[in-house]
Amino acid sequence: MAEPFLSIQHVRKSFGATTVVEDFNLDVEPGEFVSFLGPSGCGKTTVLRMVAGFEEPSAGKIVVGGKDITRLKPNQRNVGMVFQAYALFPNLTVAQNIGFGLKVAGMAKANIDARVAEMLDIIKLPQMADRYPYQLSGGQQQRIALARAIAPKPKLLLLDEPLSALDAKVRVSLREEIRSIQKKLGITTIFVTHDQEEALSISDRIAVMYGGKAEQVGTPFEIYNRPATKFVANFVGTLNVLEGKVTDAAAGTVQVNTQEVSLKGKLNGSKSGDMLSLALRPEAISLGRQPGRDSSLSGEISEVHFLGSVIRVRVGIGGNTVSLDTFNSPATPPPAVGEKAEISFSSSDMLVLH
Amino acid sequence: MKSGKFWAWVVFALGAAYFFIPLIATVEFSMRMRRGAYSFDAYQIVLGDPRFQATFGYSVLAAVFTIILGVLIVVPAAYWIRLRLPQLRPIVEFITLLPLVIPAIVIVFGYIRMYGSNSPLPFLATDMGTNALLVIGYAMLALPYMYRAVDTGLRTIDVRTLTEAAQILGAGWGTIIGRVILPNVLIAVLSGAFLTFAIVIGEFTMASLLNRPAFGPYLQNVGANRAYEPAALAIIAFAITWGCMSLIQILSRFAPRSANRPN
């Protein structure tokens, strides 16, 4: 890995007696886009605010570009931030909002105007310069807030759930716009969200957080396909969990309900008789036997949801229920509730959760 | 329905009569100085009186300084309490209410004892010092109104997030208060200012006991010695107060178009 640009080292934060962030570590490369993903209250905002300088870590340090900034005030850090509630200055026009940081830095008026115009172009709102924030939609306000944050060319860009106040369509288009602007400018970015689809779709890497710790840091592909912990597996994506019992640790066989599956090489450390949680993504399961899938289980169809292009089917296997998606095909009607069915999958897609 | 409306109008008319009849009577009386005809003679005499001009000028100046002092104290204090010390708010609110509970006369006697010419802080030794003390006293009398007005203004903006947004853009405290907070509570500050103005213009106790040539003592003096002029003065004072109130209304309409209208 290249020299990290932002390095968060063993950071801890307590408010009074409660520890909210514990031993948080993360290295971010220059120009990288990293998302913090996690449930409400897991400490995402707190970590971000420590990077911004609004909270002081109780322990640990934060290094940006080789310089320890742990004790610097927010206005000395040269960091840009976008808030969930936009936080545009209501008494200033769009142009004055975007130029605020430049004016504070003492830039000459002509240069400010040029930079503001450039920013308005980047966010594709060139005609809005003289409007006031209350005359803009939420999506427009948030784009202005983004422009305001990046206008002074900050070393780091921090975004705290910038899209969560917007409606679904705007959310998707704006997240792509944020990502493309970020790529174009090459600015190192941390993006906080509790929306996994958002995190998966635009991040270089994701830090999945739980209880004040980073449970796993990795690319969206790694996080989704090789979750390191049970929490990550459950939190990211839909997961089918099957309870199984190891019947022969050496041979790698596990009994699910009354049926046996073989998981050679995946049971490291388990003994015969141990209970295990096995997990499968819906897209790793097919209905009926398929070529190339080495394992199967039989059960009974318990629910069928026709969603248009996709049909979501739930299959009961003993005490376990498994969800899977099949594509709609005009020639074959969907399966019916109560039918016997067989599901197949590759044992290599099975995740063993410890 | 119909009769409900009828009685509402009756109550309204009674209220209006209670308010307007004495006012109209005063206006009428103030215009009867010339025997047998209505005239503005009393107003002419009052407005032409050099003591009126001097005392009124003095009080306006005192009001301006009081407003400046009040804004300088209250805006940063109310802002800081909202931002960092919200747990102190009930206590501060209580303190700002004290001037309504403690009679001005008690405060003035306190001042005279504390700041006499041979005290460590001899405000009363010089004229300027006494003027300053009067302004300080006025700022305190106006505190309940100023603090409430500013605090209400601050409630309409997200003080914390706006502060943080300015901070992360590199702004220091001066810039934050001057360019972000104050402009957004300007209307509130102005209404506090006009209330302060109205209080200072009519204040009697402090000015009189500190022996200042202010408008309040002049009003009292004229009221005790003349017949028609006090009525004219009352109407003038009334007009000034109403002028202030209408200015608040007008200004809040022409406010920086910005300030936090809901979307």
Ligand SMILES: Nc1ncnc2c1ncn2[C@@H]1O[C@H](COP(=O)(O)OP(=O)(O)OP(=O)(O)O)[C@@H](O)[C@H]1O
């Ligand atoms: N100033 C504070 N004083 C005390 N506790 C705090 C403070 N700020 C945050 N907390 C607590 O720290 C925990 C983490 O808060 P944080 O805001 O970082 O969560 P989050 O992951 O951003 O959640 P969300 O998705 O809801 O925004 C919460 O339990 C919160 O109550």
Ligand SMILES: [Mg+2]
């Ligand atoms: Mg948060």
